Amino acid sequence: MELLKEIQSVFAKAEVARIYFGNQNILLEQQYGFTPGNTRFAEGGCCDEINELEYRLMENYWGERFKFGGLAGYCHGGKTGLMAVAHHIPEADGQKNLLLLAGPHIGFHRGQWGKVPRKGQTGITASCGSLATVLQTGYAAICEKSDDRLDRQQQSVEQLLLPYLEK
Ligand SMILES: [Zn+2]
Numbered sequence: 001m002e003l004l005k006e007i008q009s010v011f012a013k014a015e016v017a018r019i020y021f022g023n024q025n026i027l028l029e030q031q032y033g034f035t036p037g038n039t040r041f042a043e044g045g046c047c048d049e050i051n052e053l054e055y056r057l058m059e060n061y062w063g064e065r066f067k068f069g070g071l072a073g074y075c076h077g078g079k080t081g082l083m084a085v086a087h088h089i090p091e092a093d094g095q096k097n098l099l100l101l102a103g104p105h106i107g108f109h110r111g112q113w114g115k116v117p118r119k120g121q122t123g124i125t126a127s128c129g130s131l132a133t134v135l136q137t138g139y140a141a142i143c144e145k146s147d148d149r150l151d152r153q154q155q156s157v158e159q160l161l162l163p164y165l166e167k
Contacts, residue, residue, distance in 0.1 A: 007108055017054045025061050034099060036062050037092035042085050044069035044077065044102030046128055050116060051105055058101060071130035071153040073104040074160065104128055134158050139165040 007014045028034035041062035045051050047070050059065045066085040070076035077085070089096045107116035107127030116127040126132035134142070134157060142158045142165065 003108075006111070018057055021054065021058055021061075025058075028099070032097075033093065033095050034097045035092065038090055038095040039063075039097040039099050040066060040085060040089040042066040042068045042077075042098060042100045044073065044075035044100060046071060046073040046105050046130065048105065048127060048129065050107070050118070050127055055101075062099060068100065069102055072128055072134075072157040073102055074153075074157055075100070075102050076153050076156065104131060106131075130154060130157055131161075134161050134165070 004014065004016065028039075039062055041058055041064075043055050043058065043065045045055065055065065066077075066081075066088060068075050068077035068081050068085065075081070085098065085100075089098055105128055107114055109115045109117055109124055112124070114126055114128070114132055115124045117124055130153075133154065137158070139162065142162060145155070145158070148155060
């Protein structure tokens with residue numbers, strides 16, 4: 001809990017994920033009628049395996065997830081992915097719901113933001129590595145990059161963040 005308090009000193013509303021998601025799941029059912037029977041869960045988070053525990057927690061509650069995301073927690077599935085998942089929504093009690101969970105993730109380790117230790121590794125790694133790479137690359141170098149068909153997700157993230165890097 002010391003770790004949580006340290007994080008809350010910067011993000012006052014931060015919670016342990018299983019408590020946050022558990023509360024949100026109950027709220028969604030009690031206030032809006034979302035149930036596993038009438039809801040398709042879609043996840044648009046970063047593909048970093050460090051997030052898998054939370055995705056599985058949600059998947060265990062809501063059922064199999066539609067994978068909508070990719071690097072940096074951006075919904076790379078786009079309009080085509082949204083159209084596809086819209087056709088996968090179950091109906092019960094006159095309701096059809098789509099629950100899309102998405103967003104970036106930032107590691108925190110011993111006072112350092114954007115860092116995490118990983119199983120079987122002695123060093124500390126970036127988290128989110130995609131976002132850290134954008135920051136390291138910088139505005140000028142991203143502007144000079146040419147199209148790379150083998151790195152489309154990262155290029156999308158770079159283009160999305162470019163106006164913020166310029167500032
Ligand atoms: Zn990431």
